[in-house]
Every structure is written in structure tokens, then in C-alpha cells.
Amino acid sequence: MDRVRHLHGPALRYFAAVAEAGSIRAAARELHVASSAVNRQILWLERTLGHELFDRLGRGVRLTEAGEVLRAHVLRTLSDFEATAGELDALTAMRRGTVEIATVESVAESLLPGVIAAFRDKFPGVHVSVRLASSDKVAAAIIAGEADVGFTFEPPEDNRLAIAFYQDLAIGAVMHPRHPLAAEAPLSFGQCLAYPVCLPARGLSLRKRIDVVLSETPIRERAHVEANSLKLMKAIARSGDTIAFQTILGLEREIAEGSLLFRTLTDAPLQRDRFTILATAHRALSRAAQAFFDHSVAALRDRLSLIDADPAS
Structure with a gap:
């Protein structure tokens, strides 16, 4: 046999x-x-x-x-079976189903709430499950079949990943409006290092690009903060003269209310942090997951087109 x-x-x-x-x-x-x-x-x-x-x-x-x-094979097999069962339950209408989402923190805070709310208005019977992870672990969850749709930055080149949409976003300095560098333009990463800084922890896509600049402009004789939470980094920047670094995603509310400033940096490696929407390339999504995937791509393409960046898809 x-x-x-x-x-x-x-x-x-x-x-x-x-x-x-x-x-x-x-x-x-x-x-x-x-x-x-x-x-x-x-x-x-x-x-x-x-x-x-x-x-x-x-x-x-x-x-x-x-x-x-x-x-990993077993997880993919079980995921495929659940997707098939969902298809059989929804031959005439998508009344039920499950969508597993893996996302980085900044997207979960700024973009996903509206995307999920609009999707649930259309498909109230679909269960949506969201997990927060680092950029590398989002891609790993898609590859392992542990998530259907991923929102991340700078995913690895892997033929098991399908990228339906991406957009390049600049990394900027995030600071209090009364910071001494608030009126500086243009602004470089090196200028920021004259003040206390909060760096994203290793493992975040932001840090990989910042490390390229740090290899040429190292931090000298000054202790700095590292954190793997963008929310914490924003709070640190709001509380004093410390400068944090991230893309504009997750900062919209603070910028609108004037509690933080976002200043783009002139350093070439910091001009692009690639935001992507991922799915697996090796299996078909369930109807519910495919509907959410398509909805997300359309919604975020419209939303991110309002940001001054170099979009591509």
C-alpha cells in the first residue's frame, strides 16, 4: 500500500x-x-x-x-481540512468560517481595527482571530500554516510566501513637539544620536535598517533604550527628550492631536521599510480567509495611498 x-x-x-x-x-x-x-x-x-x-x-x-x-506538515494538513470543511458549510453563502491573522504591532494598532470592523459588517458569521508577532514570526506563521493572512514588514524571500500587496514607508524620528530638533529639516540619524534615543529591539524590521546606519554612525558614550513595543517607544518619546524611530503607521492619532512629531530622515537605508500583506503560496485559502484577504488588500491600498510614500503592488 x-x-x-x-x-x-x-x-x-x-x-x-x-x-x-x-x-x-x-x-x-x-x-x-x-x-x-x-x-x-x-x-x-x-x-x-x-x-x-x-x-x-x-x-x-x-x-x-x-x-x-x-x-509543520500536520499543521498545514489540518488547516487545509478545516478550510475544506468551511467551504462545504458555505457552498451557498458564507455564513461561517474562520480567519487566522498574524500581524505586527503597528498595523494592529492603526490599520486592522477598521479593516476588521468593515469585514465583520459584511460577514458577521465569520470568526476572526488575531495574534501579534514580530515581523519574522508573522512570515513564519504563514509558512507553517498557523495563519491565513499576515501583515508585516520586510518579509524574507521565500517561495512559500505570496505577497499580494506591498508599499514602501519611510522610517522617521519620533519626538516631542518641544524637542530641540523639532524645527530641524532636513534631519539625519546622526543628528538624533546627540540626544537620548530609543531603538527598536533586534528582530524588528525597523532595527535591521537602523543597524545599517549604525554601522557607519555608531552610538558613542551614551546609554540608550531598546524596546520591542512600538507603543512603549511612542510613550517614551512623549515623556521627554528621547527620540524613537518608526514608520508613520501607528502614529496617526498622536500626530493629529499634536502630542508627537514625525520627521523623515535623510539616511538612504531609512527611506524604505516595506509593508506587505502575505498569504501562503502553497495552498488555497478558505472562502472566509480569501474574502478577508481581498478585503484587506483593497482597504489598505486605499488607506496607504494617502500616505506620501512610494507605493507598489
Whole structure:
């Protein structure tokens, strides 16, 4: 019998339960079967694939590299099945469904609330789930099948990702209106370093571009703040003479009320931080997820066209 037909039986269910629980005994309790039955299925799966899937520890198990690969397959398979079930439930009208979204913080704060509200007006029966993550982890969630739609900056080049829309946004200095540099124009990153600064933490797309400039203009003899929360960085900039750095996304309200200023910087690496809307390139979205994806692209293309940037799609 073909191996693929074997693998899409109970063995994968048992494997997924053990990977989730971190223990064969705990997985057996969840499955309401004997531990020996679960262990036999895992051993059979390892023999069939020719790879050890778990490292056996004292009181549990840990996925090996091969196990991580198989787990990603299982997640994609389950996601595809759920999407298919949703399609069957919605042959005549999209009454139900689920959309899993992964997004960076700035988009969640400034753009997503309006996008989701408008979508829910059209499709009130669709469940929308949102998780916040760093830019790298948003892309990873799409690749692993853990999210349907991703909103992020500077995703990796990967043929498993489909980019339906992108727009380049400048990184600027964010400061209190009474900051000594508030009236300076043009303004460089080096000028900002004469004052206290708050840098985005490593792992954020903003920091990758700032590090390019820092390699030529390092911070000397001055301690600085690092944070992985744009909301915290904004609060720090509002509270004194510290300068933060980000794109204009997530700053619209503060700029409108006059509590913060956004000043574009002259340094070439800071002229572009690429905002993207992502989906997987390797499977079809459910009707609900596809509807949200299309709605998001249309809504954000209109919204971001109002920002003075270099749009492309």
C-alpha cells in the first residue's frame, strides 16, 4: 500500500498529540487510548519515514529536526481540512468560517481595527482571530500554516510566501513637539544620536535598517533604550527628550492631536521599510480567509495611498 495512504491515518493524529503534549503518556490520556498504542504508532511512523521524530527525555519527549518538519506538515494538513470543511458549510453563502491573522504591532494598532470592523459588517458569521508577532514570526506563521493572512514588514524571500500587496514607508524620528530638533529639516540619524534615543529591539524590521546606519554612525558614550513595543517607544518619546524611530503607521492619532512629531530622515537605508500583506503560496485559502484577504488588500491600498510614500503592488 502506498506510504502516503498510511501516513494520513491514526499515526499522524497520535504524533500531533504527542508533539502538543510533550509526553506519550499525556497524549494517551488526551486521546483516551493506552500509552503503548500511542508508542507503537510513533515507532511505526519513525520506521516508515526513516527518521527519529522525538528525542526521548526523562519524563517526556522533544521534537527532533525531522519531527519539526513533520509537525509543520500536520499543521498545514489540518488547516487545509478545516478550510475544506468551511467551504462545504458555505457552498451557498458564507455564513461561517474562520480567519487566522498574524500581524505586527503597528498595523494592529492603526490599520486592522477598521479593516476588521468593515469585514465583520459584511460577514458577521465569520470568526476572526488575531495574534501579534514580530515581523519574522508573522512570515513564519504563514509558512507553517498557523495563519491565513499576515501583515508585516520586510518579509524574507521565500517561495512559500505570496505577497499580494506591498508599499514602501519611510522610517522617521519620533519626538516631542518641544524637542530641540523639532524645527530641524532636513534631519539625519546622526543628528538624533546627540540626544537620548530609543531603538527598536533586534528582530524588528525597523532595527535591521537602523543597524545599517549604525554601522557607519555608531552610538558613542551614551546609554540608550531598546524596546520591542512600538507603543512603549511612542510613550517614551512623549515623556521627554528621547527620540524613537518608526514608520508613520501607528502614529496617526498622536500626530493629529499634536502630542508627537514625525520627521523623515535623510539616511538612504531609512527611506524604505516595506509593508506587505502575505498569504501562503502553497495552498488555497478558505472562502472566509480569501474574502478577508481581498478585503484587506483593497482597504489598505486605499488607506496607504494617502500616505506620501512610494507605493507598489
